[in-house]
Amino acid sequence: MLTFFLLLIVLAILMVLRMPIAFAMGITGFVGLAMQLGPMPALSVLDRAFFDKSSSFILVAIPLFILMAEILTSGDVTRRAIIACQAWIGHVKGGLAMATVGASVLLAALVGSSTASTAAMASSAFPEMRRHGYDDRLAAAVVSVGGTLAVVVPPSIVLVVYGVLTETSIGRLFIAGIVPGLLTALGLVVVIKIIAERTDYAPKGEPFRLGHAVRVSGNVIPMVLLILAVIGAIYGGLTSPTEAAGLGVLGAFLIVLCQRTLKMSALGSSLSRAIRATVMIIAIIVCSSIFANYLAFTGVTQAILVALAETELSRWTILAIMVLILLVMGMLMDQLAILSLAMPLAFPAAMALGFDAIWFGIIVTKTVEIGLLTPPLGLNAYVTSAQTKVPLRKIFRGLLPFIAVEMVVLLMLIAFPQLTLWLPGLMM
Secondary structure, three states: OHHHHHHHHHHHHHHHOOOOHHHHHHHHHHHHHHHHHOHHHHHHHHHHHHHHHHOOHHHHHHHHHHHHHHHHHHOOHHHHHHHHHHHHHOOOOOHHHHHHHHHHHHHHHHHOOHHHHHHHHHHHHHHHHHHOOOOHHHHHHHHHHHHOHHHHOOOOHHHHHHHHHHOOOHHHHHHHOHHHHHHHHHHHHHHHHHHHHHOOOOOOOOOOOHHHHHHHHOOOHHHHHHHHHHHHHHHOOOOOHHHHHHHHHHHHHHHHHHHOOOOHHHHHHHHHHHHHHHHHHHHHHHHHHHHHHHHHHHOHHHHHHHHHHHOOOOHHHHHHHHHHHHHHHHOOOOHHHHHHHHHHHHHHHHHHOOOOHHHHHHHHHHHHHHHOOOOOOOHHHHHHHHHHOOOHHHHHHHHHHHHHHHHHHHHHHHHOOHHHHHHHHOOO
16 A cells, blocks of 8 residues: 555656646556566556557447547638527626526537637637627636536536546436536526626626527527437437547538538648547546556455445445535536546445445536636646636636535536436437
């Protein structure tokens, strides 16, 4: 155990020195294996971990979903979704902010990445809210919190990584994320409505024009149909998530081709960004596997399970401790780093306590989502601040009521597991 704690210190030092989390975990895991088994057996484990994880068919879904999002973003489809939502409800007090949440739901169902969704909203929705006299604190907070919906709403990259790390059905995880995602969006709209009624932060937008709303919505219909096709194919058991991702890429390419909104130079940039993101994610998955192998050989995971079996604490108390630890981790690191560090220990413990793997995945994902908003890291707040030039302190202050409602939704999902498990239970 002394060696284990020393290696944890080494891992923490490497992370403080800003080494990428994948390499920090890989190095720590390999050194631990070499100390435990010897250099040659450690190299053998390293070789098997790389092959087993990188050759998994389900990993193909990651670059495909990322590429689908990049094509649609480069093809101006995401900006049109924002315009369409604003056209329908932008005229009411706080309507533009509510429309931003609605567009964030659509964007989340296409992008799968929180930071990408936040960046798109910051460049499209924030200027529109500022032009209509919205307070910068509210506008920036709505953009930041709207981006987090991409963590839960399918096809979330975080859910894919969780599924790969824990060998849980990604299709069922996707379907399980629908109700929590919509519940979160509803909570955000309620907060915006309350703020709009009690302050002058969110004035009315332009008068409603039915013809204009119908006209701009026509640009979004193909995107909505694509979302329904991808999610519906998974829900109906017609395709695997990987096959649905392939259909999504084809559909995205046909949409931007028919609408003539994608340039060849932009397509090249989309491919480049998708490749970079994919390499980073797969590196995290592979190196997390090396670290998990080290934990298995040292018996740390088994020791934790034995300790849990002997403890007098209830399983709900232990779950609460896990959630609190994940929330603290969310204040300090990004979501993929949290999953890669925590799941090798937290997932076996949760399964030993009798929790459902799908439900636990949504709870973890929701907890990670909240971490994107909380200081000092608050990655989404940083992305929004960089693009809008709104000071971080002002954004974090504006996020406080939204973080509160996020916590309420998290507690509801914990207290009522059927909110998460109902739809997956109906799958074929």
